Amino acid sequence: MSDLRWFKGNTHTHTNNSDGDAPLEDVVRWYREHGYDFVVVTDHNRLTDVSGVQGPGFTVIPGVEYSASSEGRPVHINALNASALPEVRVAEGIVETIRQGVNAVRGVGGVPQINHPNFRWAFTDAEMGQVEGWSLLEILNASTDCNSFGGGGAPGVEAMWDRLLSEGRRVWGVASDDAHDFTKEFWGHRSWPGRAWVMVRASDGGTGALVAALQAGDFYASNEVTLDALEVTEEGVSLVIHQDYQYKYTTWFLGKGGKLVKRCLGNEATYRFKGDEGYVRAKTCSSEGGFAWTQPVFLKKS
Numbered sequence: 497m498s499d500l501r502w503f504k505g506n507t508h509t510h511t512n513n514s515d516g517d518a519p520l521e522d523v524v525r526w527y528r529e530h531g532y533d534f535v536v537v538t539d540h541n542r543l544t545d546v547s548g549v550q551g552p553g554f555t556v557i558p559g560v561e562y563s564a565s566s567e568g569r570p571v572h573i574n575a576l577n578a579s580a581l582p583e584v585r586v587a588e589g590i591v592e593t594i595r596q597g598v599n600a601v602r603g604v605g606g607v608p609q610i611n612h613p614n615f616r617w618a619f620t621d622a623e624m625g626q627v628e629g630w631s632l633l634e635i636l637n638a639s640t641d642c643n644s645f646g647g648g649g650a651p652g653v654e655a656m657w658d659r660l661l662s663e664g665r666r667v668w669g670v671a672s673d674d675a676h677d678f679t680k681e682f683w684g685h686r687s688w689p690g691r692a693w694v695m696v697r698a699s700d701g702g703t704g705a706l707v708a709a710l711q712a713g714d715f716y717a718s719n720e721v722t723l724d725a726l727e728v729t730e731e732g733v734s735l736v737i738h739q740d741y742q743y744k745y746t747t748w749f750l751g752k753g754g755k756l757v758k759r760c761l762g763n764e765a766t767y768r769f770k771g772d773e774g775y776v777r778a779k780t781c782s783s784e785g786g787f788a789w790t791q792p793v794f795l796k797k798s
C-alpha cells in the first residue's frame with residue numbers, strides 16, 4: 497500500500513485582478529470552505545501574488561492564463577505554477593500562436609494547460625497537434641461560452657482528445673471551473689465556482705507534489721462523480737465509483753479512436769487489457785448527468 501491521497505482542486509480561476517468579480521482572498525475562501533484542497537489562480541496575463549493567502553491544509557498555486565489571439569481566435573493557455581509572467585507575443589497564424597504560448601508558459605517554469613479550444617471555436621485538435629511541449633487539455637470548461645461538448649457538426653473537446661491520443665500524443669484531460677463570478681446569484685449566463693474539478697493523487701497537498709502528479713497524469717477529471725478507488729496495473733484498469741444519493745452508474749472503457757471496448761454497469765468497473773487497444777481510458781456517467789474521466793493508459797504494441 498502506498499500513502500498517496502486524493503486532493504480536490506481547480507486549475508482555472510479568476511480574481512478581480514483580471515475579469516473575475518471577487519478579490520483573491522474571497523476566491524480562496526470559497527474553495528477552502530467548499531471541500532477543495534487546492535486552487536490555481538489564473539488571471540489573464542497577470543501573475544497574481546498568492547503568497548499572502550496560503551493556509552494550513554489548503555494550497556494556492558500561482559498561475560497565469562496566457563491570453564493571446566490570432567485573427568479573432570483566442571488562444572488561452574494556463575501556466576500552472578508559473579514563477580513569472582509569460583510574455584505575450586503576436587505570432588502568424590493559429591498554430592504559431594499556440595506554439596508561442598506553450599513556449600512562453602514553459603519559459604517561466606509553468607506547466608501548460610491548453611484551455612477551451614471551442615471558445616469562439618478557436619482551434620482544432622489538428623492545430624493543437626502540431627505543437628509540442630504540452631500535455632494538459634481542458635476537456636471540460638464549466639464557464640460560459642466554452643462549447644466543451646461541441647455540436648452542430650463541430651467536435652467536443654473530449655472527441656478532440658481522443659483524436660490526439662489516437663495519434664500517439666500523451667495528453668491528460670482536465671475539467672475546470674474557469675470561475676469568474678463569486679458574488680450575486682449562482683444563476684444565469686455566469687461562471688460560478690464548484691462545477692468542474694480534478695482529483696489529484698499525490699503524497700502530500702503541497703504545490704510540488706500536486707503539480708508533479710498533474711504532469712504525470714495521476715489524476716482524474718470530474719464534474720460530479722467521485723471514485724473510491726482507481727487502480728491501473730499491467731493487466732488492466734479497475735475503478736470503484738462512490739455512491740451518491742440513489743444515482744446509478746455506467747462506465748465506458750474507450751480505446752483508440754474513442755471506440756467503446758467495454759461497458760460496465762454499477763459501482764464497480766474493470767477492464768482487462770487485450771493489448772491492441774492503443775490506449776484505454778474510462779468515462780463514468782451517473783444517472784444525474786455527471787461524469788468522471790480517468791486518464792488514458794497507453795499500451796505498448798506487441
Ligand SMILES: [Zn+2]
Binds near residue numbers: 561572611612
Ligand atoms: Zn480563457
Ligand SMILES: [Zn+2]
Binds near residue numbers: 509
Ligand atoms: Zn479563464
